[in-house]
Amino acid sequence: MPKSTHSFFLGCAIPSMVLSYEIATRRIAKSFDIELVEMPEFSCCGLPLDPVSHDMMLLLAAQNLCLAEQQGLNIMTMCPGCNGTLCKVNKMLKEDRKLKETVNGYLSKVGMEFKGNISVKHLVQVLTEDVGYEEIKKTIQRPLKGLKVAAHYGCHILRPAEYVEIDDPENPTILKKLIEVTGARYLDYVNELQCCGATIIGAGRSPVDRKGDLSIQLARDKLIHLKEAGVQALVTLCPSCYRVFDVNQPIIERLFGEDYGIPVLHYPELLALAMGINPNDLALTEHRVKLSNLIEGL
Amino acid sequence: MNKETRKEENEQTSVIKMSETDSRFKYELSKIPGAENLMLCFQCGTCTADCPVARFNGSYRPIRILRMALLGMKDRVLSSDDIWLCATCFTCTDRCPQGVEFASVLRVLRNMAVKEGIIPPGFREIASNILETGLANKVARLQLKKREMTGLPPIPNSNPKRVAKLAEMVGFSKMMERRTQSA
Numbered sequence: 079m080p081k082s083t084h085s086f087f088l089g090c091a092i093p094s095m096v097l098s099y100e101i102a103t104r105r106i107a108k109s110f111d112i113e114l115v116e117m118p119e120f121s122c123c124g125l126p127l128d129p130v131s132h133d134m135m136l137l138l139a140a141q142n143l144c145l146a147e148q149q150g151l152n153i154m155t156m157c158p159g160c161n162g163t164l165c166k167v168n169k170m171l172k173e174d175r176k177l178k179e180t181v182n183g184y185l186s187k188v189g190m191e192f193k194g195n196i197s198v199k200h201l202v203q204v205l206t207e208d209v210g211y212e213e214i215k216k217t218i219q220r221p222l223k224g225l226k227v228a229a230h231y232g233c234h235i236l237r238p239a240e241y242v243e244i245d246d247p248e249n250p251t252i253l254k255k256l257i258e259v260t261g262a263r264y265l266d267y268v269n270e271l272q273c274c275g276a277t278i279i280g281a282g283r284s285p286v287d288r289k290g291d292l293s294i295q296l297a298r299d300k301l302i303h304l305k306e307a308g309v310q311a312l313v314t315l316c317p318s319c320y321r322v323f324d325v326n327q328p329i330i331e332r333l334f335g336e337d338y339g340i341p342v343l344h345y346p347e348l349l350a351l352a353m354g355i356n357p358n359d360l361a362l363t364e365h366r367v368k369l370s371n372l373i374e375g376l
Numbered sequence: 377m378n379k380e381t382r383k384e385e386n387e388q389t390s391v392i393k394m395s396e397t398d399s400r401f402k403y404e405l406s407k408i409p410g411a412e413n414l415m416l417c418f419q420c421g422t423c424t425a426d427c428p429v430a431r432f433n434g435s436y437r438p439i440r441i442l443r444m445a446l447l448g449m450k451d452r453v454l455s456s457d458d459i460w461l462c463a464t465c466f467t468c469t470d471r472c473p474q475g476v477e478f479a480s481v482l483r484v485l486r487n488m489a490v491k492e493g494i495i496p497p498g499f500r501e502i503a504s505n506i507l508e509t510g511l512a513n514k515v516a517r518l519q520l521k522k523r524e525m526t527g528l529p530p531i532p533n534s535n536p537k538r539v540a541k542l543a544e545m546v547g548f549s550k551m552m553e554r555r556t557q558s559a
Contacts, residue, residue, distance in 0.1 A: 094513035119535040121510040126502045129486040134548040184545050188538050237466035273428040273465035295432040361526050
């Protein structure tokens with residue numbers, strides 16, 4: 079019997095951008111005996127369409143929830159954007175009968191019905207609730223002793239608090255505890271909870287000067303503080319935040335003539351390394367900011 | 377924003393002719409889910425003080441967008457570039473003492489702008505990807521090959537037909553078609 083079984087909501091940002099997140103997630107799930115069942119016919123969670131059409135967002139999220147209901151399984155997500163959207167719509171439809179009726183009116187035309195009998199969890203909740211810190215600690219084969227690690231939570235893993243309910247959005251501790259369990263040293267830094275700006279990449283930028291890009295400015299502000307704090311690796315949970323800090327980091331260095339060299343890891347990658355999984359099996363070469371120094375130091 | 381345009385903006389905003397505003401706009405907005413608490417805004421500025429985008433952008437001010445909406449400056453709000461600058465971090469939503477949920481109000485304004493034919497190219501691309509494939513991001517062939525090489529299972533099939541049917545029923549495909557025609 080597996081410890082827990084989930085319908086695995088892949089989303090589309092991770093498969094299109096960062097396979098290493100998915101690889102590490104599947105590896106550690108297997109180690110902890112967490113069964114991940116694929117979700118056929120899934121679609122976009124709906125989040126990217128919310129600014130264009132709230133109704134369409136609701137229907138996309140609802141149909142994904144229905145797919146898991148049909149499987150009789152709770153959902154596990156990796157992307158905080160997908161997680162927030164599915165949690166929110168799940169709660170909205172469970173609590174608002176009128177909205178549920180309207181949505182089910184549409185869904186019935188495609189042979190679906192939202193019943194409201196499953197829950198949505200993010201990977202970090204599965205790790206902390208289904209597995210637990212003590213169990214995780216037992217699997218650490220290669221403690222990341224002395225490695226100075228900071229966290230970028232990412233807004234959607236915390237907010238809106240009314241729907242996400244993972245941690246206190248003003249003073250979260252879940253990543254601190256999860257990082258410390260690997261043996262690494264957790265570092266605080268200025269503006270730890272500031273947004274990465276991924277959703278507005280490109281905004282505010284002029285054709286001749288990319289320095290004005292709001293997302294570049296937000297990321298640089300954080301990189302400055304991370305460097306000041308002496309951080310050796312940044313841990314994220316979100317593929318979009320990852321894109322801003324890892325993929326865009328060399329661009330920021332070039333634009334501003336600065337040097338950061340801060341590797342960015344998704345939490346399951348950090349955990350997989352501490353569990354002694356061979357780095358070569360984790361496709362870490364995908365990362366723009368090279369992890370070679372970090373891995374050699376293990 | 378440079379000094380010149382800020383000066384122009386100030387001149388434009390210094391006098392608001394109420395005859396040119398839509399006094400019913402705030403009531404219209406308040407009826408839409410997400411903007412129900414708009415009229416509770418007492419302009420304290422918490423949303424703006426806590427906004428990460430406002431830190432780095434000279435014109436984006438949530439408090440100003442709320443004021444414009446409350447005053448009924450419908451056309452100017454809906455056509456403003458600023459309504460597309462929110463990064464949806466939801467800090468304002470969680471911290472507003474009045475429960476206004478600015479991020480949701482802004483989403484209502486964005487949805488309304490789209491209905492009027494204003495949609496930034498990035499969002500248009502996402503919408504057409506979803507209508508075509510069911511997913512917002514297209515997964516490049518190289519990524520699919522890498523999946524195979526690293527031993528990941530194939531991405532489960534999506535069901536674009538179902539997505540298209542839902543989009544048609546809710547009037548989304550029609551809205552996007554109209555956009556493409558007018559563009």
